[in-house]
Each structure stands twice: as C-alpha cells, then as structure tokens.
Amino acid sequence: MSEISQRGDDASARAWGVQPFRANRTLQAALIAFVLFWLWMGHDPYRKFNWWLENLLTLLTAAGLIASRRWFAWSNASYLLILAFIALHTVGAHYSYNETPLDRWLAALFGFERNHFDRVVHFAFGLLIAYPVYEFLRRVAGVRHGWSCAIVPCVILALGAFYELIEMWVTFILDPERGALFLGSQGDPWDAHHDMEVALYGAIIAMFATARIKGKKHH
Template sequence: MLKLKSIPKIHLYLLLILLIMFIWSVIKADQLGIWFLEVIPVIFGTIIIIYTYNTFRLTTLVYILLCLDAIIILIGGHFGYGKVPLFNWFKDYFHTGRNFYDRFAHLIGGLAGAMTIREILLRKLDLNNMKLTIILVLGLVLGVSASYELAEGFVALVAGGAEAFVGLQGDIWDTHWDMFIALIGAISGLLSLSAIHNKSLALIRQTTKEP
C-alpha cells in the first residue's frame, strides 16, 4: 500500500491542482455533454497514472507536463475549444478568422505525449540508440494523434453534435493541422527538454535501482 509520506509533495500539489481544475471545469460548462466527451482522456489518464503510481512512477517533469496538458483540456472542455476567451481576443485583435486554442492544445499535447512516450521507451526497453528513440517517439505521437482524430470523428457521428465536438470551425484541413501541430509539439519537446529529461531519468533510476 502506498504511504502518503512516500509521495513527493509536488506530486500531491499537481493532483490537487488537477482536482480543483476538474471541479471548476464542470461547473457551468458550455455544453455538459461535449464537456464529458472532451475530458474523457483526462479522466482515464488520471486513473491509469494513479493505478500505476506504485509500480511505475514517472519523473516529475513528465507529471508536470501531463498535468499542464490536462488543465488545457479541462479549460477547452469548460468553454468549448472554439470559445476560449483569451484566444477569442487573439482572433478579434489579429483577425485570424478562428479561435486557435485547439491548435495550442494539440501543440502541448504533442509535447507532453512525446516526453511520456520517450520515458516509457527508455525505461522499459532500455534503448541506447537515440535516433531510433526519436523515430519511435515521433511515430507513436503521430499514431496516437491520428487515433484520437478517428475516435473523435466516430464519437461525433454516433453521439451527434459533430461540429461542436470536432471543432472544425469551417476548416476542412482541421484534422490534418491538428496532427501536424502535435508533431511540431513533439519535436519541440525532444529538442528543448531531452537534456533535462535525461537528468530526471538518471535520478529516478538511482532511487528505483532500475538498469
């Protein structure tokens, strides 16, 4: 059984922040049905992380990125991705023609996903070939992104409210852009955070005695 004292305070803070944001997100959500569909990944992701916390504890860096990604999803679910106020201001001020919050969400999602996948690959497969690791990470990020887009489209068709859930905002290339932006996020994460991530991995290997 997990002892509370064995959990780093920052992990508890992240969980508390996520809980507060979850409660805020559901209160007076723009469309409760759409909200539920949007936040399903957060619900299941949190359950998986808590369930595996004893057996496979991730680095704090990855937990922070996943928490940030979850918060962005919860904000999008609360307002509706095409109605987030700050990005509506950007839309009106810069005359962009659309609310770009969903693009921002996919960018952070790709970044958080890449670092999570990188950690799992390096710790579970003990990969030493960095080029192969990068290829696998980017390929899996694209695969997950494409799978989500397919699932999103299927659910929207079955449940109705396709436009509100999928959020094309009139752009026929929206799905392609979402996957491309996720890829950009993944590349950005690998370029900017790999060195910091390696230090975090070295630390967690010392504390868990992993190879």
C-alpha cells in the same frame, strides 16, 4: 518491499527521481491543485454535454495513471507535464473549445475568423507528452537515448491520428449537431491534418530540447 520496488526496476526508478506517492509532496500538491482547478472549470461550462464528453478521455487517463502506478510510475517531471496538458484540455472542455479568452484575444489582435485554442492544445499535446513517452521508452522498452528522441515524434503522430479516429467514431455515434461540435473542424477540411501536424511539431521541439539536455549526460 518498497512501493517503488514493487514496480519493477528499482534502480532505474530511483535514477529518474521516482518517489513513493505518500512521500511525494510535489505530486500531491500538483494533484490537489489540479482537482480544484477541474472542479472550478466544471462549474457552468459552455455546454454540459460537451464538458462530460471532452472529459471522458481525461477521466479514463486519470484511471489509467492510477492503476498503472502499481507497476510503473513516471518521474515528477512527466507527471507535471501530463497534468499541464490535461489542464489545457480542461480549459478547452469548459468552453467546448469555442471562443476561449485566448481565442477572443487572438481574434482581436490578428483578426482570426477561426478559433485556434484547439490548435494550441494539439501543439501542447506534442510538446508536453513527448517527454513522458521518451521516459517510457527509455525505462520500459530500454531504447537508447538517441533512438528514443527519434521515435517519440512518430509515437506522438500515431497517438494524434488515433485521437482523430476517436473523434470520427464519436461523430458517427452521436447526432450530427453534437457530433459536429465535438469534432470542432469549424469548416476546415484539413482540420485533422493540421491537428496532427502541430502535435508533431510540438514533439519535435520537445525532443530537440530533451536531446540537448539529456545528451550531455551520455557523453
């Protein structure tokens, strides 16, 4: 029995372009590049405590993707989108989401007083993770194309809200100074709302693009 067959619907997996990892040169190269990038970002981070705290979710996600591949493997497109998002988060973790090069450029260009890289990452979460969620709904839950495009932004919004709860719990557990740095609200009382908002916008954009591209195959 092939590696793909062991994960359930062999025909569905092949239709989405899923390949056994040992033969998937694209995914292998992407993983090697990401690991090297992660190690580079891990050198002399802004705050070591925050680096490991921010990367706790990254390590758990990686473990989950590796463990779940035995019964479900995403397409290369989804894996690359997930890696792209994690790479952006890794950059933020290196700087503790504090004055990244992009923040300094935006501040010089627009005079922003707030660092906005966290907003960029939250938007990227919706934009980049929406398609993997869409693929999961289509292949595992059997949700039709149109309904999947409508449901995905709701799922992204729910995941964004759950992450904000995780930040709140971590802040309660840690001492106030470290917890506040991890929270990264920068004095904005609506920070959590805006984070969820931009993630929702990213997911809507991604699903409009998916509906346009995938929809042609359903007519």
